[in-house]
Amino acid sequence: MKTIATTLILLMGGALASWSPQAAETRAPAADWTPAALSATLAAMPEGDAARGQLLHREWMCDSCHGAAGIAPTANWPSLAGQKADYTYKILLDYLAERRNEDRRSELMIALMPMLSDQDMADLAVFYEGLTPSAVDPILRADDTADLAHAAALARKGDRSRLITPCASCHGRHGQGGIHAAPALAGQMPIAFTRTMNAYKSGLRDNDVKASMSQFARKLTDEEIHDLATYYARMD
């Protein structure tokens, strides 16, 4: 227990300085990701410490919205359990650089990031990767209104007529995520999933590398996004 307290005092000590408003100078807009830049950034990601990540998860109130065990307690926020560490690390950097600022919800994340170090971000990222995802609570899904067979076809086979590659080719057959920081989707909250897809579709969100996500989101209908949201919500 003493170690925990000492670690946290160190963490908090770093934070105190950031109460100074000078920390908030407006940053220049970040450049878009290139495949090379992303590879280099992920290669330089510090080795994460999941135990420290768990403390940070609580201290920075991540647990309030994303759940103590990484399963969001309400449908409004994404679950993080089982999320790939490289994806989380990239996203936290995207918030830091305000590459992700697609809506007012982003303000919560953008506000906290200047108080975290790269090491903190890596620790959080490996903590979430180590948590076990689970299928979304049935009362938060809409199974009855989703065409799950169509979703499965899109996920596994894609749609050649529209040049849509299968979701699984990046995100894994079981929604477990893939290389180049492709996020896990299994057990994701449907509202968060749908909101994300709509943001890519409309162009509000553009932190993907070379439009790797938005090019497909633009081709999906609202119904298909709903189908896929439910499909992945049921996975664990």
Place this chain on the structure above:
Amino acid sequence: MKRREFLSLAGALAAGTMLPLGGARGATGAHVVILGGGVGGATAAKYLRLMDPAIRVTIVEKERRYLRPYGSSEVITGHVGLSDLEIDYTPLQSKYGVTFVFDEAVGFDPIAQRLALKGGESLSYDRLIVSPGIQLLYDQIEGHSEALAKARFPAAWIPGSQTQLLRNQLESMPQGGTFAIVAPPNPFRCPPGPYERGALVAEWCQRHNPRAKILILDPRNSFVTDQSMMLGWNRLYGFNIPLEFMADMPDDVQTHANPGLIEWIRQQDGGTLISLDAGSKALETEGGRVSADVINIIPPMRAGAIAEAMGLTDASGFCPIDPMTFESRLQPKVHVIGDACIADQMPKSGYAANNQAKVTARALVDLFAGREPGPPSWQNTCYALAGSEYGLFVAAVYRLQDGRITAHPGVRFQSLDATPAQIRLGAVYQQNWLASFTEDCFA
């Protein structure tokens, strides 16, 4: 306008022309007239229409362009411009079918249930809601006047040209100058407001005028959110927290060798204002003479002038009401909400006015339907800033208890142990609250 003059106009009403929309209650339902299109009046109108679309609602408002007072100190520091405070009345009209009459009431007949308007028209009502906000009593300060406030010593407590003037005065204040804020006596609109303003001005000065001094002259020895606000002042501006407020303060509180940007002069230290010496830009206080480069006097206040003219105020200058329905205790079928009413333990805040409007709307719907109004329920949640990235708050739930609006017991302020995340996110929520609250009232 004097009360007698005002009421005397009522006689003329008998022969006056009636607006069609002010006609007697017909098959379409009751007619509610609302005086004042601020937070209270707008919310009442919107919720009446939401709760019962058969009720016709007319807002009588002087200004076509309403400026929201909450968050208006952010104009002084240039975080937003005056035009960002502007409220568009279109959604209330187009989405909720509220009728607006941009005019002023000049006559009132409580027996005939009619209002006379300056433009010559008259409006009859089944129930009247009065939501006039506050008036500032410049003349109660010796040496001060409304003219002086407009020209040189702005209050900037009701947003408008005085807010812009104060903004300009801050920008042109000489390096190392003194910015004095005179806090008003109780009760007043937005209890954490003068102290939040002091903090925001200090933050601005930190960047643009680092040797400046912000003096807060106070007729009190404590204030709402005092400890959490002073903790923020200590961390951000080098403020030394008086000993009486040090209980439960966290370990990182420092005693600063050099005085910080903010100096809080309490009543016990002579902070009470005696007079303004406009000629030499100085304030006479119980603690002596204070000269300042910018003088921001927030004067004593009471209910908006129209409430007084209509005979709705008591000796306190505010309006006694029945808290179940907010019906005036002095005039029948007239309800008073917002800063103008006496709402027991509820503060004079926008959130309180919004909640009082909803309780009043519910009560009117019940009364028109011949039902006894049910138990009311209110909240007040106000975020405040100690800096643009440092949020704090007051939050409470209120119930009717023994005939009085009573706060649920317990802590209502941010913990002094609040983490950096809670503090930073509090500031994010404060900015989001400005949008969500405006939407709930006006859109």
Place this chain on the structure above:
Amino acid sequence: MSINHLLPNRHWLMLLALTSTLVSSGLQAETPIGADAAIAAPETLAHPCAGCHGTNGWIDDSAFMPLAGMPESIFIETMLDFREERRASTLMGMVAQGYSDAEIQAMARFFVNQPSEGTSR
């Protein structure tokens, strides 16, 4: 910073054990005020939330979360987690502490029936 709040909260392990279904045991805590008096109607209790969470619990693009259409059990669990300080917040804990179990249940009944404009529950 005092040391106390830096230590893991006593509810920490409890929270880990929570599932996302209704925690009925949490409903036993009673608040003194409002418990015996007649409680306000569901909509009367819910309308004060709108200043942050939107009229009838609907809000679109905001750091505050919408409440419209929220399943009752999730609403109740969330409010109890805030009230019993199992879940961190800025001010929601203090707001939740102002309400009895019966009042929270009434609010939940109101919000679940509000349309949530396009979001799937």
